[in-house]
Amino acid sequence: MEKRAAKGSARAARRTDSLSRELIIRTAIEILDSGGEKALTLRALTERLSTGYGAIYHHVADKGDVLATATDDVIAGVLSGAVADADPLTALRRLALGLFDAVDAHPWIGTELSRQPWRPALLDFYESVGRLMNALDVPEKARFDAAGALVNYVLGVAAQNAANARLHAGDDTDREAFLKDAAAQWARIDPARYPFVHAAATRLGEHDDREQFLVGVDIFLAGISALR
Numbered sequence: 107m108e109k110r111a112a113k114g115s116a117r118a119a120r121r122t123d124s125l126s127r128e129l130i131i132r133t134a135i136e137i138l139d140s141g142g143e144k145a146l147t148l149r150a151l152t153e154r155l156s157t158g159y160g161a162i163y164h165h166v167a168d169k170g171d172v173l174a175t176a177t178d179d180v181i182a183g184v185l186s187g188a189v190a191d192a193d194p195l196t197a198l199r200r201l202a203l204g205l206f207d208a209v210d211a212h213p214w215i216g217t218e219l220s221r222q223p224w225r226p227a228l229l230d231f232y233e234s235v236g237r238l239m240n241a242l243d244v245p246e247k248a249r250f251d252a253a254g255a256l257v258n259y260v261l262g263v264a265a266q267n268a269a270n271a272r273l274h275a276g277d278d279t280d281r282e283a284f285l286k287d288a289a290a291q292w293a294r295i296d297p298a299r300y301p302f303v304h305a306a307a308t309r310l311g312e313h314d315d316r317e318q319f320l321v322g323v324d325i326f327l328a329g330i331s332a333l334r
Contacts, residue, residue, distance in 0.1 A: 181227030
């Protein structure tokens, strides 16, 4: 019995030793990406990692800790992807697009960032934007508003894009069919009362969300350049 107990303890110890906070977070991201925030439970982590609750709690405090750390991990990847030697405008564009793509790939991030806007990852993102504004010689009195407007635009559009994707996930209505239906509705609107909306119907059905997002970023960057 003692030998069995010792053997079992050694096996448990090896399993605990092989587990790390990084592995837990990577696994949590996989669960979140495939099933959303509701799918992420400590039980799901223990089953996926073939371990016990004690081993999980040795590295993370609770589900909130896992969610927050997973968000920080993804956003840190966005920041590291921005080329340091790029000119400030190019770097700002890459940061904006990087965050958009990250939220598109990991829709749960948008909710987590809005829940905890003081997370280190978002603060680091905001700081990066502010430093690039400074490198562009944006006047200090305009820097706060300019950085805030850009960050809010990026987060807002990225979160809305992710929400739209979740809305139609798993049903028979894909994005292309949804947009074509919406465009058809716009086309039937009275052109005398809504001339712009009526004329935009053809563009609505074929536009690309990511490209349209970048157009918005470029408009912001043009305005920021004008502040110098």
